[in-house]
Amino acid sequence: xxxxxxxxxxxxxxxxxxxxxxxxxxxxxxxxxxxxxxxxxxxxxxxxxxxxxxxxxxxxxxxxxxxxxxxxxxxxxxxxxxxxxxxxxxxxxxxxxxxxxxxxxxxxxxxxxxxxxxxxxxxxxxxxxxxxxxxxxxxxxxxxxxxxxxxxxxxxxxxxxxxxxxxxxxxxxxxxxxxxxxxxxxxx
Amino acid sequence: xxxxxxxxxxxxxxxxxxxxxxxxxxxxxxxxxxxxxxxxxxxxxxxxxxxxxxxxxxxxxxxxxxxxxxxxxxxxxxxxxxxxxxxxxxxxxxxxxxxxxxxxxxxxxxxxxxxxxxxxxxxxxxxxxxxxxxxxxxxxxxxxxxxxxxxxxxxxxxxxxxxxxxxxxxxxxxxxxxxxxxxxxxxxxxxxxxxxxxxxxxxxxxxxxxxxxxxxxxxxxxxxxxxxxxxxxxxxxxxxxxxxxxxxxxxxxxxxxxxxxxxxxxxxxxxxxxxxxxxxxxxxxxxxxxxxxxxxxxxxxxxxxxxxxxxxxxxxxxxxxxxxxxxxxxxxxxxxxxxxxxxxxxxxxxxxxxxxxxxxxxxxxxxxxxxxxxxxxxxxxxxxxxxxxxxxxxxxxxxxxxxxxxxxxxxxxxxxxxxxxxxxxxxxxxxxxxxxxxxxxxxxxxxxxxxxxxxxxxxxxxxx
Amino acid sequence: xxxxxxxxxxxxxxxxxxxxxxxxxxxxxxxxxxxxxxxxxxxxxxxxxxxxxxxxxxxxxxxxxxxxxxxxxxxxxxxxxxxxxxxxxxxxxxxxxxxxxxxxxxxxxxxxxxxxxxxxxxxxxxxxxxxxxxxxxxxxxxxxxxxxxxxxxxxxxxxxxxxxxxxxxxxxxxxxxxxxxxxxxxxxxxxxxxxxxxxxxxxxxxxxxxxxxxxxxxxxxx
Ligand SMILES: Nc1ncnc2c1ncn2[C@@H]1O[C@H](COP(=O)(O)OP(=O)(O)OP(=O)(O)O)[C@@H](O)[C@H]1O
Ligand SMILES: Nc1ncnc2c1ncn2[C@@H]1O[C@H](COP(=O)(O)OP(=O)(O)OP(=O)(O)O)[C@@H](O)[C@H]1O
Ligand SMILES: [Mg+2]
Ligand SMILES: [Mg+2]
Numbered sequence: 051x052x053x054x055x056x057x058x059x060x061x062x063x064x065x066x067x068x069x070x071x072x073x074x075x076x077x078x079x080x081x082x083x084x085x086x087x088x089x090x091x092x093x094x095x096x097x098x099x100x101x102x103x104x105x106x107x108x109x110x111x112x113x114x115x116x117x118x119x120x121x122x123x124x125x126x127x128x129x130x131x132x133x134x135x136x137x138x139x140x141x142x143x144x145x146x147x148x149x150x151x152x153x154x155x156x157x158x159x160x161x162x163x164x165x166x167x168x169x170x171x172x173x174x175x176x177x178x179x180x181x182x183x184x185x186x187x188x189x190x191x192x193x194x195x196x197x198x199x200x201x202x203x204x205x206x207x208x209x210x211x212x213x214x215x216x217x218x219x220x221x222x223x224x225x226x227x228x229x230x231x232x233x234x235x236x237x238x
Numbered sequence: 239x240x241x242x243x244x245x246x247x248x249x250x251x252x253x254x255x256x257x258x259x260x261x262x263x264x265x266x267x268x269x270x271x272x273x274x275x276x277x278x279x280x281x282x283x284x285x286x287x288x289x290x291x292x293x294x295x296x297x298x299x300x301x302x303x304x305x306x307x308x309x310x311x312x313x314x315x316x317x318x319x320x321x322x323x324x325x326x327x328x329x330x331x332x333x334x335x336x337x338x339x340x341x342x343x344x345x346x347x348x349x350x351x352x353x354x355x356x357x358x359x360x361x362x363x364x365x366x367x368x369x370x371x372x373x374x375x376x377x378x379x380x381x382x383x384x385x386x387x388x389x390x391x392x393x394x395x396x397x398x399x400x401x402x403x404x405x406x407x408x409x410x411x412x413x414x415x416x417x418x419x420x421x422x423x424x425x426x427x428x429x430x431x432x433x434x435x436x437x438x439x440x441x442x443x444x445x446x447x448x449x450x451x452x453x454x455x456x457x458x459x460x461x462x463x464x465x466x467x468x469x470x471x472x473x474x475x476x477x478x479x480x481x482x483x484x485x486x487x488x489x490x491x492x493x494x495x496x497x498x499x500x501x502x503x504x505x506x507x508x509x510x511x512x513x514x515x516x517x518x519x520x521x522x523x524x525x526x527x528x529x530x531x532x533x534x535x536x537x538x539x540x541x542x543x544x545x546x547x548x549x550x551x552x553x554x555x556x557x558x559x560x561x562x563x564x565x566x567x568x569x570x571x572x573x574x575x576x577x578x579x580x581x582x583x584x585x586x587x588x589x590x591x592x593x594x595x596x597x598x599x600x601x602x603x604x605x606x607x608x609x610x611x612x613x614x615x616x617x618x619x620x621x622x623x624x625x626x627x628x629x630x631x632x633x634x635x636x637x638x639x640x641x642x643x644x645x646x647x648x649x650x651x652x653x654x655x656x657x658x659x660x661x662x663x664x665x666x667x668x669x670x671x672x673x674x675x676x677x678x679x680x681x682x683x684x685x686x687x688x689x690x691x692x693x694x695x696x697x698x699x700x701x702x
Numbered sequence: 703x704x705x706x707x708x709x710x711x712x713x714x715x716x717x718x719x720x721x722x723x724x725x726x727x728x729x730x731x732x733x734x735x736x737x738x739x740x741x742x743x744x745x746x747x748x749x750x751x752x753x754x755x756x757x758x759x760x761x762x763x764x765x766x767x768x769x770x771x772x773x774x775x776x777x778x779x780x781x782x783x784x785x786x787x788x789x790x791x792x793x794x795x796x797x798x799x800x801x802x803x804x805x806x807x808x809x810x811x812x813x814x815x816x817x818x819x820x821x822x823x824x825x826x827x828x829x830x831x832x833x834x835x836x837x838x839x840x841x842x843x844x845x846x847x848x849x850x851x852x853x854x855x856x857x858x859x860x861x862x863x864x865x866x867x868x869x870x871x872x873x874x875x876x877x878x879x880x881x882x883x884x885x886x887x888x889x890x891x892x893x894x895x896x897x898x899x900x901x902x903x904x905x906x907x908x909x910x911x912x913x914x915x916x917x918x919x920x921x922x923x924x
Binding site (some may be wrong): 056057058059060061062063064065066067068069070073079080082083086087089090093094095096098112116125129135136138139141143144145146147189190191192194195196197200219222223226227230232233 | 713714716717718721722724749752756759760762763764766767768770771772773774779782785786790793794796797798800801806820822823825826827829830831833834837860861863864866867868870871872873874875877878879881882886888
């Protein structure tokens, strides 16, 4: 747990990751719109969000995995959200709240390992991320109005999306990074 | 009042870069440091500025300023004592404009806010950049950026100035000016320590000379200093060459409404080796980027008789490739051998680039045995050499090179040049080279375009 | 009337209220208000129309989805659909109001000064933001570089993200070193050239809006 002090370099890297993803998030908005539009025609608009949510949750786990510090996932996700808002993302201020919830959800996974096992933390974070964001969506988008079967399906789709984007893809990127030996570690 | 380095030995990832380095810098000194790429010049300068071991590496020995160990001084005090100009001029500023960047520095040093404005004007005048106060740093040329960096260091009041290859991206005129400025600073009481690959212009100014030999930076006695060579003009060897490939008419190149190039007509023929020179910020890199379609340009621009925009990007980039100024941008894989395998698989000259030939070139460039190294851990010079080799192996019909020698030592320049020559002869590759280091290129170019007053002028000779 | 931090607080406060309540009339009143406000403040017409355009599909989609699949009778589903649809637009315009005329760096510096946030994070963010324009260039370069070597990179391949991350790490390292060399010390005192103090009247506005909106929500349950 000596790794809790924030150095300037880490803060910049955190910010850069957050901001890069804010651009990706922003670019995903029209993508979401298309998917959403397509699904709306068959009345399944609710699934658009569930399918794509994983993309919006990549910054947190990636930053946490790279920087290996408590609080990283939450911060990265919030920066990503704020950047998306400033770029003109159409969720407006709600993005900030979403970022907070999503970041907290991912962060929880790493917290559960007491910030000791980052790999396990990554996989846990996909699970906690799903649960927390689903809970929030339940409140915010009035999911309570849906039937139980529908809810279950929504949850499953959300988990798959988060598992792939915020889990598998993040892990993959991280593997490349490890191999490049580009990131200075403290034990050189 | 000295900056004293005693018996410093630097180890990075269990590899010792240099050892037993000692030096004393005092007011009035003007010291030059030379050494091949990757020997640790940048590392040494960063150590002397106190950035290492803060940012990694293991150091034995000590660096002290006026008797106080550098590692005991916090960064905001240290900056007022010793200033560093980084090798890459684009990566040393945190703020968007010159003014904001300077304010950031002065805030760090806790200077009084009401004195800041005057100070900014004063240092800008000193380096000859009056009127640059509100300029965006992202829109300055490499040479202008180095001057800004120098001005910023002058703001802090630091008396020990460390400069890491400050002239690598600077035109000869600006180089002379800046060297004179540095000398006058030394006379004013600053102590200057410069690393460079080129001793041009230092000989009558420097007070000490260090060179890298066998893992050590050692002082060279004045009797053994390099001799001054007289400059001369080498005539360009014109050849009758193939058909025109680039045909540019009414070319207009602008950067944020500032006109860079306005050219009624320009033709480039296949097989030519064109050298482009011009002052800093005149638009040479921009021109290459325009040819590589990475920057907007107006006019009637055709390649092989077909309009630029009619070419599909993918097909175009099989014809025309650009060796970027920053080598890292060129890499796609991770280790040196993966990179080489990738180009070997995709090269347009499969028969020519046999594994054997690649091995041989690798040896010549001093990159042998680095196969498993991640390209991201090579030194700047090693990366540059690898990058050039990769582009030569790709061997597209047209190869654009932006400052291919920046940061390379003399021997490496020689090897790269020999390779360029060989590939050009064997594969008939058309070369367009932007470079400030023209002397080594003089024997191989057969066209010299000088960018003067926003226009290319064909020159008969190359001054070396 | 308010400084940048206060505007952010107001936006956060309102969005919480909007998200946690289900009043269509409240949404509509606020929507009209913010539309008027940003037009009055001189938001370019193109940007204004863009806000409506981007909200269109998600708003309709949201409405439709709830209208069809929500629980309860028809009138209830209609109400939920309309609330959710108008919410999308409202949040967009609230965001547009906040972002219009507030530079990121100013917001960050004012937050730092007002809330005494860590300079390390704030300047890390500012430095990172200033590097963003170069990212576009870097991104173009990555794509061109790959095509020059006979391959194309696609968005679903990790290589692209990896290269971006490499770039980010490199910049963070060199930028941090440069800032340190220019005297930035984590946690140290700095002098301040430009200050962004809270405006007193800003807090009055915040309180007023809070009281007004709570009152409105009581009066307008539908
Ligand atoms: N991030 C890094 N990771 C691992 N090794 C590195 C890193 N940066 C530099 N090195 C190694 O340290 C050595 C010295 O690098 P340095 O940049 O100090 O050399 P240099 O003399 O300044 O070279 P150049 O003339 O090319 O700038 C190189 O051999 C390089 O392999
Ligand atoms: N990314 C950019 N955005 C806007 N303007 C730029 C950018 N890069 C460079 N410029 C401006 O365009 C002009 C030409 O820059 P360019 O890099 O082409 O010059 P150059 O001739 O290659 O100079 P140098 O010899 O210093 O490399 C410069 O004056 C610079 O101010
Ligand atoms: Mg160097
Ligand atoms: Mg250039």
